[in-house]
Amino acid sequence: MNQSVVFPRTDARILADDGDSLSFCSTCAFSQACLSEGMDKSALMELHVLVEHVGPLAAGDHVFREGDPFSAIAAVRAGTVKTYQIDRDGREQVLGFHLPGEVIGLNAIHDDRYPCNAVALDTVMLCRFSFPKIALLASQLPNLQRHLFRLLSHDIGVASLFARDNSADERMAAFLIGLSRRLAARGFSAKRFQLTMSRTDIANYLRQAPETVSRVLRRFEREGLLHIKQRDVEILDLARLQAMATAVLRD
Amino acid sequence: MNQSVVFPRTDARILADDGDSLSFCSTCAFSQACLSEGMDKSALMELHVLVEHVGPLAAGDHVFREGDPFSAIAAVRAGTVKTYQIDRDGREQVLGFHLPGEVIGLNAIHDDRYPCNAVALDTVMLCRFSFPKIALLASQLPNLQRHLFRLLSHDIGVASLFARDNSADERMAAFLIGLSRRLAARGFSAKRFQLTMSRTDIANYLRQAPETVSRVLRRFEREGLLHIKQRDVEILDLARLQAMATAVLRD
DNA sequence: CGGAGCTTTGACGGACCTCAATGCGTGTGG
DNA sequence: CCACACGCATTGAGGTCCGTCAAAGCTCCG
Structure with a gap:
């Protein structure tokens, strides 16, 4: 099991491949969603500037760990990410599985720390967005702000689905x-x-x-x-x- | 049981009491929270302009109903608000209880409709914030935007609390x-x-x-x-x- | 005082968890 | 290339927590 946390350490590798980041970004789910919500091309360009492509991650690699200082959200581009917590008896509690096109880390905004762990279940590719930067950009791009609000709002509903009173x-x-x-x-x-x-x-x-x-x-x-x-x-x-x-x- | 929906119908009563809205607002939890997060006084003034004070609501009055078009979020100022859904067999599913200082309606941003009902359990006072207006203001006030992001992020975590299989x-x-x-x-x-x-x-x-x-x-x-x-x-x-x-x- | 609705209390049953053992697939080393 | 081992998945037997059902008690009304 790889014990390293990916986010803090991948800056070097991320900065290395910015040459083709634009072509990569056209496949990034987050950008696509923004586009489909009416954001114009020039706005999308600004979004591309702050995207960092992370990966590939191997199964077992952690994206972030509970307690890590919050710095960025990430869109899953390929693979599956599992989020989980460890309770005080050492038992794992799985919170969710995140497929391509879905965003992780949104629940860390609240207290500036990731409240859970995130681990790759297979080979994973991510788009990393610095949250301070994307928040700043959002105040200039209404459609981006709106998209972020919607992403957050959506996750509120998802969490409570599997209550135990269903069979x-x-x-x-x-x-x-x-x-x-x-x-x-x-x-x-x-x-x-x-x-x-x-x-x-x-x-x-x-x-x-x-x-x-x-x-x-x-x-x-x-x-x-x-x-x-x-x-x-x-x-x-x-x-x-x-x-x-x-x-x-x-x- | 009062069947009326409060939000769409109370515009008249809300507009009627804007004379003393500023003094009322000093007790509003949302404004206080914004203040404590470093928003300056002049910014707070702008927030006050778009606040509408709703209430008192009696026990059984609905704040909004599932399927209503989303227009506003609201901070509970006094009393308790219950949010719930009705499943297809007609059974009620309680989603949460919202105490003074807490915000309701955040889960409606995602698809522009309230995904649940909200009903007063006792005598309730609310501060109503038009969402389009507060979102616009948020793009000008970074601290307000940040506060909104945090509110949303917080609710993601709360929703999953009782989902686990505890005794x-x-x-x-x-x-x-x-x-x-x-x-x-x-x-x-x-x-x-x-x-x-x-x-x-x-x-x-x-x-x-x-x-x-x-x-x-x-x-x-x-x-x-x-x-x-x-x-x-x-x-x-x-x-x-x-x-x-x-x-x-x-x- | 009386009735309606919520709450409490008890008996019972069922769905799912726990425990234990076996089967299966994958990777590794001889 | 095969044997073995390890981890995950499956299958069975037994126990238990909690939901369901039924009835009685309590409170707040009119």
């Missing part, structure tokens, strides 16, 4: 449907994808025992809802899975 | 300690306070059965942790209660 089946269905939709929104297949996280991580995230995850997935397969082999999932009955998930996702 | 006792202890601290932060007593919400609401918020809430509170009393009569609580053993709550609150 194990419902939570698992909601988890899979959520993944499917988020991947589809980024252009990936909605019906075939890989679980980049272990069953243990999924169980932890859903507040269940790993054994329960195993049993529920197996039963889903027996009932023809999906096909699963190792970490490769194929959803066979999206409608029925979605119906189970509505109790959690409220759509 | 009924731990969640109840965390609920009480949370209330105690938030009230103390506003100058109220940390050891004696009123539960402005019903047991049913508490149970719903903690994702428990009302019967469980009843049993746990009763057991806490038998064990000398607190004294409770109806909705009046006196905490007798803050330390022990806090110890139970750490599993949830992580402090």
Whole structure:
């Protein structure tokens, strides 16, 4: 396990590849989102100036750790980032999985420290945005400010989804449907994808025992809802899975 | 139960009392917070211009309803506001209780609609801030922008607190300690306070059965942790209660 | 005084966790 | 190239916390 924290140490490598940063940036989810919200090209140029491309990170590399001073948010460009906390008994608590196009670090603004750890689950590429700089730019670009407010507002709702009064089946269905939709929104297949996280991580995230995850997935397969082999999932009955998930996702 | 939505209809009453809005505003939690974060007096004046004082609302009055177009956030000045959703089976899901000094409506920025209902549990006074106006002002006042970012960031963390699989006792202890601290932060007593919400609401918020809430509170009393009569609580053993709550609150 | 609604109390059952053992896949070294 | 070992996943058996159901008590009203 690599113990190093990526953010504070990657300045050198980041500064090294600014030659092609503009071409890279056209694939950056954050920039794309800004564009789609009506930000003009010249504004986007200013955004590009403060972007730092981080990666590739290997599975197990940490993006930041709980308690680190807050300096930047980051958009996931490729791979999956897991955020988690360690409680006082040393047990891990998974807070979320972050796919390409999603932003991490927003919950660190409040008290200027990252309140959780963030670790790469596979090979991860990031766009790093210095928060002081992007906040300053936001005061000049209304659309950027608006985009940031929306990102933050969105995350408020997401956190409370998996309360324990839903059944194990419902939570698992909601988890899979959520993944499917988020991947589809980024252009990936909605019906075939890989679980980049272990069953243990999924169980932890859903507040269940790993054994329960195993049993529920197996039963889903027996009932023809999906096909699963190792970490490769194929959803066979999206409608029925979605119906189970509505109790959690409220759509 | 009063079915009216307060925000869209109170413009007349709000505009009527702008004569003394400045004196009122000195007690507004939001303004105070801005001041304490280093915003200067002239900036605060500009903030006062766009504040609208709403209230008093009676218990059962709605501040906004799920699906209403988003227009404003609001700081609770007095009383308690409950936010909740209705799932497709018609069951209520309590999202949170908002005490004086706390801001509601932040989760509506994302898709320009309030994603939940907000209802007064007792006599409530609010400060209403038009969001377009405060966002515009924020781009001119860096400290205001920073304050808004922090408010949003804070709510991300709060939402995920009760999502974990802690025991009924731990969640109840965390609920009480949370209330105690938030009230103390506003100058109220940390050891004696009123539960402005019903047991049913508490149970719903903690994702428990009302019967469980009843049993746990009763057991806490038998064990000398607190004294409770109806909705009046006196905490007798803050330390022990806090110890139970750490599993949830992580402090 | 009486009724409605919330709260409390008890008995019971079920969903999921814990514990334990086996199976499977991957990487490593002989 | 195969054997072995380690970690993760699976499967089964048993226990428990808490939700559900039912009934009675309490409070605040009219």
